[in-house]
Amino acid sequence: MFANAYQGRRVFVTGHTGFKGSWLAAWLTRLGATVGGFSDGIPTEPSHFAAMNLGAHLEDMRGDIRDRRAMLDAVRRFKPEVVFHLAAQALVRKSYEDPAGTFEANMLGTMNVLEAVRACPSVRAVVMITSDKCYRNDEWVWGYRETDHLGGADPYSASKGCAEIIAHSYFQSFFREGPACATVRAGNVIGGGDWALDRIVPDCARAWAEGRAVQIRSPWATRPWQLVLEPLSGYLWLGARLLDSNGTDGATTGLPFDPRGQAYNFGPAADVNNTVAEVVQALARHWPGFEHQTDAAGQAGMKECTLLKLCCDKALAHLGWKATLNFDETIRYTAEWYHRFYRGRDDRTPPDMLDFSLGQIAAYTNAAEQRGQVWVR
Template sequence: MNHPQPRTLITGDAGFVGQHALRLLPGSVGLSAHRPNIDIRDTAALTACLREIQPERVIHLAAQSFVPESFRDPAATFDVNFTGTLRLLEALQASGFGGRLLFVGTGDVYGLVEAADLPLSENRPPRPRNPYAVSKVAAEALCYQWSQTGPFEIVMARPFNHIGAGQSPAFAISDFARQIAEIRHGQRPPQLVTGNIDVSRDFTDVADVVAAYGLLLEKGQNGEIYNVCSGTERSIRSVVERLLALSGTQAEIVTDPTRFRPADQPRVCGDQRKLHTATGWQPAIPFDDTLNHLYAYWEKQIGL
């Protein structure tokens, strides 16, 4: 006997991860698709929308998530990421919601760590070093409080870097894939402009990340935080070189110091054992497949 899929509301559904979540999670409905131009900070509008949709679960993705923008306007970042989360919680309570919320934070909250402390586990205290990460730590603390005192359950995710088709070129790997597609097809000189690529990150395919979110809604423990990451450390340079090889492109790598981030972390690798133990999740998509999908997306975007 087939059980109906629970209705899952996705905030931030117009974004990169939200679009994949709508496609991959059965029974999902987008907040902005249901109510265009809704402001996550508008409690009254949110409450009315929630009463119409009557979700059984919520994935809260709506956020200002671009780190350089958070330095340019920390107040706006905090307003969307913290106050927006508070308004959503209030609206869920006012609408009679009794299901589960997944709050999506970031692995960026861990801040600067020594190599000896890798991989990063959830037991490590947050030491945020940019306004975006600060806003997510604050919203996480708020969600924990509501998970203990509110009328519904909340599980929290800390995703590390995730990539895939549809990601904004404001993010490094997507930008490199776009540049390589343009170089490969003669739309720009054979020079790939990068920031600091001699750092490492923990990358996961966006589809694997969405699968983790679905499992956390089902099996995560109320009030608990889970890293969502591959557990594999890769240098940005190695990813650039692999993209060039997979696309059959030759280019000079040109470093632009203006692209360097303040307070950047040299090495990042996450520990995903807590997530795996709770849900059985593990990455399923080979990294070369992820890069091929991203490159193919950009070939399509530039009109090929």
């Protein structure tokens, strides 16, 4: 996979204890990388990181991304070749409760990672993960392109737009000669192991595991839902291409483009766009008999977009990347993970969620290979 780019490499992942970060770190260990993770703690209980006992399989470092000295010391000590930056305050509703903390984590944290990279000559490639919400959302029906306006009405979205601007400033000012860096944007990622507050899938999993009806705030909000492994495959493939981009135009390795300093969207096919209500109904087919209720009061005074999708043509044109799974498959992978976790809890035999998660990665990779995805060839 990924042109064998990660075998034997030292890879540094910020936010490795979070939902996406733990899946990425687990996948990197399976690819033969030596992984170092940097996080200020385990963000939820339960957590995917803890369920997999992932700390036993990587170098687990603790620190706050807002602490520049801690970040610099960790990167210098680990001496990574590749950096994936995911650590962030990632919730829209929490950004209303703590706007200052959100801007500090997402803006200053981004800057601190880039400062650490600038001081560490071992780094060859950097993938900075932001969000689909970095775009100024005008509620239009077509997908946002990488050249569209950045910004946001809520503090979270605005902070992610700022993170993009900071990253590209560093690319242009300091990294023209290396390391090779890019930003990536994806959103509405679902999958097993997410227990963040105010997200529809973990809300369903928690409520239905306890026999409660789940509360839905925005049933008609439309999103391009994708399994967590979809954008991660894009991030890993982009990282491999960045490692290959030695010349200013990619000519030294035959690449028809230069990925350095670029931004890329990763999302499902353009026709995959489902409402929150459809997600809940699809999940409920795997949890027969459970119910949901609309909670309009839960979003009072908080603006959240009702329509948001990305155009991923650039990722296809530059990287040959496209999504693998359809909506029903995405729901099935997600439901099966939670069923395995909660069934093990009910049986009082802790399930081995690392093996199960790696099994889902293997199944996803097999589906990608059968469907001719470029990163598996």
